[in-house]
Amino acid sequence: MTDDEFAELKRVIQERETEVAARIVTLLSLAEAGFDTAEAEAALWQEIDALTVLRGYQATIIEMKDE
Structure with missing residues (x-):
């Protein structure tokens, strides 16, 4: 994986984390409202599971780069 591809993966993960966090806040508000x-x-x-897979993939790439 090139450095540009790795940077893109990192960007995608960060975007997904932001989206998931926003959805959690929204869901909590809606649940509180009944x-x-x-x-x-x-x-x-399902989104959290997909994000976990992306993070695992990122961690694997980091390990491979360190070798």
Whole structure:
């Protein structure tokens, strides 16, 4: 992976982290207001799982670069 590709991966991860954090805040607000957020929470967990995979991939690349 080139340095530019790695930088792009890092940028994508940061964007996803920001999006997930914003969705968490929104869901908490909606849940507090009494709305049913079950479906949105399930979708959020899928996004969190995808973000976890991206972070794992990033960590693997960092390990490979360090070798």
